[in-house]
Amino acid sequence: MDLIKQIKLDLSHSLSSSRFKHIEGVALMAKELATTYGACPEKAELAGWLHDIAKEYKAKQLLDEAERFKLNLDPVDELSPHLLHARVGAQIAKEKYSIIDTEVLSAMEQHTLGKPSMNILEQILFVADAIEPTRKAEWADPIRNKLKSNGLNVAIVEACKNTIHEIITKGHFLHPLTVETYNFYLNETIEGKI
Numbered sequence: 001m002d003l004i005k006q007i008k009l010d011l012s013h014s015l016s017s018s019r020f021k022h023i024e025g026v027a028l029m030a031k032e033l034a035t036t037y038g039a040c041p042e043k044a045e046l047a048g049w050l051h052d053i054a055k056e057y058k059a060k061q062l063l064d065e066a067e068r069f070k071l072n073l074d075p076v077d078e079l080s081p082h083l084l085h086a087r088v089g090a091q092i093a094k095e096k097y098s099i100i101d102t103e104v105l106s107a108m109e110q111h112t113l114g115k116p117s118m119n120i121l122e123q124i125l126f127v128a129d130a131i132e133p134t135r136k137a138e139w140a141d142p143i144r145n146k147l148k149s150n151g152l153n154v155a156i157v158e159a160c161k162n163t164i165h166e167i168i169t170k171g172h173f174l175h176p177l178t179v180e181t182y183n184f185y186l187n188e189t190i191e192g193k194i
């Protein structure tokens, strides 16, 4: 069985059907964006299928796994352990499926918080996660529209704006990397740089 078939089968047994649909949407969207923006479609699809592999882990499991994998934690990671699903997921992909491609692994790691100066695969997975077809229109349409009219950098700013607004509205902790990602890509989109 090829790797993606095996991953799909495993995910269909371990995750809720809505999560599976989201992941499938991200994988197909990432593949499509990779074709459009000149990244490797196979790597984008693989990163998409794997990106939320640890999304349904409980907080304690994420913290335990972060310790086992010796991840450096920001205080906000400890206050909001669900944020760790991205970095823990990359470690699980390495361990369970022997993924060694650093581009695939780093795209998985950055898909939730982003970071300044992401490579093309990291940008694609970050945006695909925000706009795949099962995302609600109210959340995703402004990002989809920015992507269509202005490209990836502006779409990343819009996705960060949505996330920051939602986090503040819900009274959750804001991770410094989300702010750094927003600031970096906002600066990238000022006139003359797009």
Ligand SMILES: [Fe+2]
Binding pocket: 051, 052, 055, 085, 086, 111, 112
């Ligand atoms: Fe995620």
Ligand SMILES: [Fe+2]
Binding pocket: 022, 026, 051, 052, 129
């Ligand atoms: Fe996701």
